[in-house]
Amino acid sequence: MSKTTKKAMASTLKRMMESTPFDKISVVNLVEECGINRQTFYYHFQNIYELLGWIYKNEALKKIKDYKSYDTWQEGLLIIFSYVKDNAKFCLNTFNSVGREHLNDFLYNITFKILVDIVKEITADKNIKEEELKFVADFYSFAVIGILTNWMKEGMKQEPKEIVNNVNKLIEGNADRILKNF
Template identity: 50%
Template sequence: MSVMTKKALSSSLKAMMERSSLDKITVKDLVADCGVNRQTFYYHFQDIYDLLSWIYKTEALDSIINYRTYDTWQQGFLKIFHYVLDNKKFCMCTYRSMGREHLELFLHQAVFELLMGVIEEVNANMQVRLEDKNFIANFYTYAFIGIMLEWIRNDMSGDPGIIIDRLSVLIEGDMEKAINKYVKSC
């Protein structure tokens, strides 16, 4: 029952964001649209932004769990692009509102976890400190997020597949080089 209620609330929020900006949607409006009471909403979420975070986590993050390897990171990143594209109105509304931070946090978590999987695989036979691996993952995460946010800012024009191909060419072999540099500095 709990997951069904959360999904109903998320569906209502996404539908409302098709018609209105996130900043104008209240919990009162949301529960009226969904047909539940305020107490039910607050049982599950602290506020609308908490619901927004839950939507991004459950709809997108879980779908890339199997793409955190050196050979599959491109597919995982492409899945993130396609999620944003498939939910264009919802993501654009988030991007253009006070909820933008939640979109950026979602992107950071998704990309960071994906890249950490790659770094762990590349690092398998080497001893690199966790803080160095985190630094490498953050460096690439912010580069990827910057590219994605620019793509969103430009109304998602441009083929995500081409963007991923260009990224792949640009960074091929770079993670191994970075890991090796940190191995030498230990």
């Protein structure tokens, strides 16, 4: 029942965000639209921002768990870009609100999880410190997030597969060369 209630609140928030800026949606508005009481909302979430974070975590993070290797990272990245495009109004509404931090956290966490595993895989036979691995994964994570957020700002005209192919051109072979410098 608990998961069903959370999903109902999540779909209601997403539906509301198609026409209303996130900053203008209150818990009162949400529970009225969803047909639940405020106490039920607060049983599951501390605030509407926590619900927003839950949506990103549960809708997209689960989909990429099997794409965190050097051979499959492009598929994981494609899932991220496709999620943003498929949920454009929701993601853009978040991006243009005070809830942007939740989108940024989601994008960072999901991208970092893919990239840190790839960096570890590439450097399995090398003696590289953990903080250096994290630095390289951070570098690529922020580069991908920058590309993604710029793509969002420009109206998501380019196809996700094309962007992932371009990112692959930048990363292919360069990650190993960069890691040799450490």
